[in-house]
Amino acid sequence: MLRGGDADRDAQAPNREAPTGRIARRLFIHIGGFDPAPPEQVYRLFARETGRFRRVWSALTTMTEPEHRPDGADWTIETTGRNWRVSTRIRLVRWDDLMEAYAAAPWWRRIGRGVLACLDFVVGGALHRYVRTAWRYALFFLYPPLTVLAFAVAAGLGGAALSRATGSALAGALLGAAAFTALLSGPGRWFKLPLAFDDWTFASAYVRVPPKILADRLDRLAADIVAAARDGEVDEIVLLGHSLGAVLAVDAIDRALALEPDLGRTGPPVALVTVGSSVLKIALHGRAARFRAALARVAVADGPFWVEYQALSDVMNFYKTDPVGDAGLVPSGRPLVRVVRISRMLDPDYYRRIWGRFFRLHCQFVRGNDRRTAYDYFMLACGPLAVRETACLPDGPASAFATDGSLIERAPANVAAERAGSEIVLAQ
Known part of the structure; x- marks a missing residue:
């Protein structure tokens, strides 16, 4: 079954190839925060929020039904713009089942x-x-x-x-x-x-050692990332971690690098995206030596590209911080930190209604936007630009698309914008 509302218009979209060097096939892995939402609920939310994405970026989408598995769920979303098309395999890493044990x-x-x-x-x-x-x-x-x-x-x-x-x-x-x-x-x-x-x-508990069921799941995820990189069937692999999921994402990349030190240097590019991040929540605990060691290894790995998005109005993230240097580690030039404004992502009236609802603002990092801005979750998942390029553009994806949703032909962004981790890049 196809989802998305515009499936019947898909055949009417211009049949033009994406500009050379753009992303046409992507594996996008999502690790959410400490929110006991089962995969079915996450899928429904994702499907609903694509409506905003389509309106803002003048794109068409079709979605398959999710394929459930013990570690999460997978589905495919096909996205078509005026002169681009991307097929994204979404892989949701679940850990709501661990939260159920606490809630019981x-x-x-x-x-x-x-x-x-x-x-x-x-x-x-x-x-x-x-x-x-x-x-x-x-x-x-x-x-x-x-x-x-x-x-x-x-x-x-x-x-x-x-x-x-x-x-x-x-x-x-x-x-x-x-x-x-x-x-x-x-x-x-x-x-x-x-x-x-x-x-x-x-x-x-995680400060000392992850629960075994979660550690095993992260090991399997790391093996999947390495297998996807070796298969070469996608143009980009993206691992996005939201909130406490950002900690798990760092852990997963560290495990993947242990399996394949050349991850991101050979094969498709690999990007780590942390949003509304709780990396410092764990790393600043005096007994978090295990996690800080993993963080240090990921920070100096030159294969995966790492970008972190932070926002002032999200009290549940660490605003204007360097997740590596502020953890007491030697700054490595990673991650690239982009400070964005949630108020610019949403309709002003809607933003006023949810202002003060801290969890809702925190979750905007994984929702659809009402406006084109420097950060857009669905553009990272479904757009034709690699995460590295999107992150390094002055206004993110808003810099790269015309009013009608077509991708503007241009040279790839100057990655010199990928600065030292202690330097904060402000975005409007």
């Missing part, structure tokens, strides 16, 4: 484990480094434990008031305990505290 525990246990995990990040020096590196992220970190503390204070004050009024310390203690439980089980769940604490519980 009672809410009070999830919150208790999460509080201990947050304390682990404080003791491990991460909070201090968050404040120094990206204070907005420090506030995001403090949100769950401070909310629990506020509930405890409110319940304690209520209990104390009843104790004074009745002269019974027992009555006050019982009321305080009942109120605290009610706040956690009611408003606490509305504020998604159990999920937020699950995130930190997982991160605390």
